[in-house]
Amino acid sequence: MISLHLILFLFFGAITVAGAVNLLVQRHPINSALSLIAVMAALAGEYLLLGAEFVAAVQVIVYAGAIMVLFVFTIMLLNAGEEERTQGSRVAVLFGIPGMLLGSLLVAWVVLKHSGTEAVNAGVWDSASISARSVPGSPETIGPLLFHEFLLPFEITSILILVAIMGAVVLASRPTVPGGPPQKVKD
């Protein structure tokens, strides 16, 4: 039976795949960036179908919203033009497309072979049996997981991001003498 759930899954899936292919085919960076936004947004739709509301919302806010805005911002600032076809890109087309098809076939085969087993079914969420408040991806479930059970990995990740920010600041500040230490950042 074709349910609304399945239709929506196929709809978002089609957008994701079409966006990803378009991302590779387009030659202008801004078109590629916009396709990537479409992919991110459609992925958020898929997360929503799996009952992961919080992850879907964060996917849109962080990836489709904040990070991709910075991508577009950079493309706009650098005024990047169309990319040129080189010898290397022809090789990439020749070997890349068959390789990608082979890879996706392999993944599909593994998933189909193991569908119906315990490991795969654990991820499937039966919409009828669970009330809205106990959905696996609701903020009420994710919060305690993030701040109790996985607190250490969570904090380590934040330190990693902080270090990356500091690195970016050091790289961006100009040295006073060529090759000298970076200048103090002024207002």
Added chain:
Amino acid sequence: MPIWIYILASVIKSAIVLLVLLTAVAYTVWLERKVVGRMQNRWGPTRVGPFGLLQPAADGIKFLFKEDLTPPHVYKPLFLAAPLIAVVFALTSIAVIPFGNGIYIKGQWIPFQITTDVNTGLLLILGVTSIGVYGVALAGWSSNNKYSLLGGLRASAQMVSYEISLGLSLVGVLILAGSFSLTDIVHAQQGHFAGFIPHWNIFVQPVAFFCYLMAAYAETNRIPFDLPEAETELVAGYHTEYSAMKFAMFFMAEYANMITVGCLATLLFLGGWNGPIFGPPIVQALLPVFWFCAKVFVFLFIYIWVRGTLPRFRYDQLMAFGWKFLLPLAIVNLVATAIAVAW
């Protein structure tokens, strides 16, 4: 509930809300022209209809019949898509906003909200508004005009910067309510302090309200933070090259965003639809919606008031204010709230 009733109810509700929202957008423009006019000791629109009340209709007709110019050398697909993106996402965010509790019609619970009460309503609004930035950014880039580009760049940098303060200012409210659902947040604000001061978050979280207000002005590109369209330096910023209905779309998006921000402020800080309830049953059912609209109106009036009062910031002042003052303030408020709640 059968699925077709659900879909029918959603379609009807969407149509009503969209109609009301677009009318509200048109009359917010009228209100702004009137109020700013009075503040500057002139009349504002008076010619079309009584008190100039038909001015929005006249403007709409004018926009429709103006020549729709597309300058040469623009990047056409994005030039056409940008106003659509802006207006679509501005109108979408209203979908999760509850305007009142809801009523029973023939035993069927109809909430005053297009979607049902989503668990992550607030996050959805933040997500949709963060995507709305693309309309402005792409308009600036695709116009192939230096003023447009500068406006678009300013807009995207400004919105990304202030989104952080906006989000952080909301977390204090979320901690108090313990939920992302907008209905739950409103319910958490029922009751009174000392018998007469309403239990609204604006009294519990004044600092958060201040941060929200400032960040909201910056997010909607309004004076004193309307740098993206600063006419003294950038002609008209990102919509310099747009004319007729495409320009009107940016205009509609800006005012729709103002209304959404006002609705959010009402729900989060001003107690939502809570207010004195009295009278016969039909009045009792509709009074919450009235209180809600009245509070949104007050918020919009403050918007216009600020516009008529304050000059525009300089761009470096804007960035310094956002990153060095507003963000630390929001973080301090968040930590203080968390400590108070834990204690």
